[in-house]
Amino acid sequence: MSRTLVIGANGTVGSELVRLLRAAGHNVLKATSRPVTDPATEVHLNLLTRAGLDTALQGVSKVFMLSPPGHTNQDELLNPVVDAAKANGVQKIVLMTAMGANADDNAPLRKAELHLQNSGLAYNIIRPNWFMQNFNTFWIQGILEHGKIFLPVGAAKGSFIDARDISAVAARLLSTDDFNQRDFDLTGGVAMDHDAVAAILSRVTGQTITYQDIPEGDMRGALLQAGLPPAYAEFLLMILGFFKLGYSERTTDAVQTLLGRPPITLEQYAADYRSAWVKA
Template identity: 90%
Template sequence: MSRTLVIGANGTVGSELVRLLRAAGHQVVKATSRPVTDPATEVHLNLLTRAGLDTALQGVSKLFLLSPPGHTNQDELLKPVIDVAKAHGVQKVVLMTAMGANADDNAPLRKAERHLEASGLAYNIIRPNWFMQNFNSYWIQGILEHGKIFLPVGKAKGSFIDARDIAAVAARLLGTDEFNQRDFDLTGAVALDHDAVAAILSQATGQTITYQDIPEGDMRAALLQAGLPAAYTDFMMVILGFFKAGYAERTTDAVHMLLGRAPISLEQYAADYRSAWVKA
């Protein structure tokens, strides 16, 4: 039986991917930087120090790979994994970056993509747009404390994608060679501005949730106060600026083509995650 290593297995996409792969009969090993509690299903791996990298990839035939959040040198973290995967004879790599990563060949994520493309490995690259799940994680404090989505993006729209769709696409690609050597930009079916998102969340929760456009300086201060490193805060401000400029509005049919169904709608996401925003 093939052995599939999932890096980022405890994250929003990775945890769902592990569930889907196991349900499909894959032997899945979760890479974790935390202490290993079950050696049969987990392996220690620290991408920052590369501790455990060689051991983690021994006997692996398929690999799901992403960069841990909070770091801007993604190529320095990902390229060694690709090299060790090749050395160990990994048969297929699915790399998750982000929509727009291929717009600049000098961007760290694009450097990692290019390294994989030139590696000789069978691969897919998936580039999801902004996650719907940001509203129940990164942006949740403003919703819970003030009933507001606070972001500096004006009236710009985003084709938000549910992380469960990203995981489903990754599972599909890890289970077939039909689409090898291709990359896919993953989006929801429609683009919405944050006023529309707030209205959908309000409808799902029975509470009044609104969107408030805020100055970039306020957003930067909030991210730093939340503990984000300065370099990653700068990165976040850049990609929020891209959102405001309209680069997140584009939609693709990749999810429908790969899964044979429409992407999960924001209305469905809001219904499924309703408990995250409903005040006790």
Template identity: 75%
Template sequence: MAKTLVIGANGTVGTELVKLLIAQGHDVRKATSKAVKDPARDVHLNLVSGEGLAQAFAGVSKVFLLCPPGYTNHDELLKPAIDAAKAQGVQKLVLMTAMGANADESAPLRKAEVHLQNSGLAYNIIRPNWFMQNFNTFWIQGILEHGKIFLPLGASKGSFIDARDIAAVAAQLLSKDDFNNRDFDLTGSVALDHDEVAKILSAATGRTITYEDIPPDVLLGGLLQAGLPKPYAEFLLLILSYFKAGYSERTTDAVQTILGRAPGTLEQYARDYRSAWVTAS
């Protein structure tokens, strides 16, 4: 089976993707920007500095690529990786960006997508909507400490997607060529507002969890206090403003098309991740 390089292998999607690829027989190489602990399986790669690009892609036939979190110059980090993949003879590359990335041709993520599309590599681009897993990672502090989801989103809705479905889609695209050279917006099957999300989390945990709409500058202050770089924190506020404007409500049938099943529900996600929110109760 193909030797497959997973960039972001320790992230929310990458961790699940590695498990699926190994189960499907892939010889998986995990890229890490930290010290390599298992030379037989891991390879050093720093997309920010460019260190390790040629070595990481050597002998690889399939690649899963995404931009590391915390940066806004996505094209500057992703284009050299795409070029290295081509130079090393990679057969196919699956790039994960974000839903809405193709709405503005001048956006850094869109520039990276176009670079891949023009590279001559066989490819897929997957653009997931907001992750369900944000509620047990990025937005968890307010839930644990106050029983509240604090976000500046009003009553807007999002078709949240389970990161495990994103990983399953990526695994399928890396294993088969049925959908080569196509891009897909990945969503859940239903759009929910944050009051509805809070009710679902409450039902799963037995806690009273509510949603509180907050001013954007309050969230910005919290993100900066948490140590996020200011440009990235401001970027998060920008894309959250698109959510509030209604751009995250759309649903697609991409998961069904690729996997032959419906996306996972927020109810199932809440049951599976219940322990994340009950540790403080």
């Protein structure tokens, strides 16, 4: 049986992708930089040092990969995976980057995309918009402590996507060759500003949650205080700046095309994750 390697298997998208692939009968190997606990289903792989790269790819026919968070040199981390995959006989790679990554050919994520496109391998590239799950992870502290979503994005709108839809799309693309050599920008079905998001979270949780626009400097301080590397903090501020300029408002029909159903709504996401925001 062919084997699928999932790089980023412990993350929000990767963990659900592993579940979906295994439920569909795929033989899945999880790449992890942590100590391996089950050699039958896991393999050690450190993208920063490339330790374990060739071993991880042995006997693998398909790969899902993304760049680990906290790093801005995504091409330097991902391009060696593409080269090693080709050398080890991998047939197809599905790469997840981010919506807007293809706007600048000199950007590290775009360099990774181009390297894959020029590799001769079968591929798909998926570029999701901002995750709905950010509201129950990265932005949750302000919600729990102050009842506020603190972000420096003004009244700009985003077509937020549920990470479960991203996983489902990746699973679909790893299960068929019908869409090979194509890239897809993945969005939710509607665009809304953060006041609208806060209103939905308030209605679902029964709590008062509001949005507060903050200066970029305040966001920088919060990111650095949270322990993010300065370069990555500046990267996040840059893409939040693009959000503020309106670049995250666009919607696409990619989820409908690939999954045959509409994207998960923010209302459904909020209901499913309600316990994250409801105080004990």
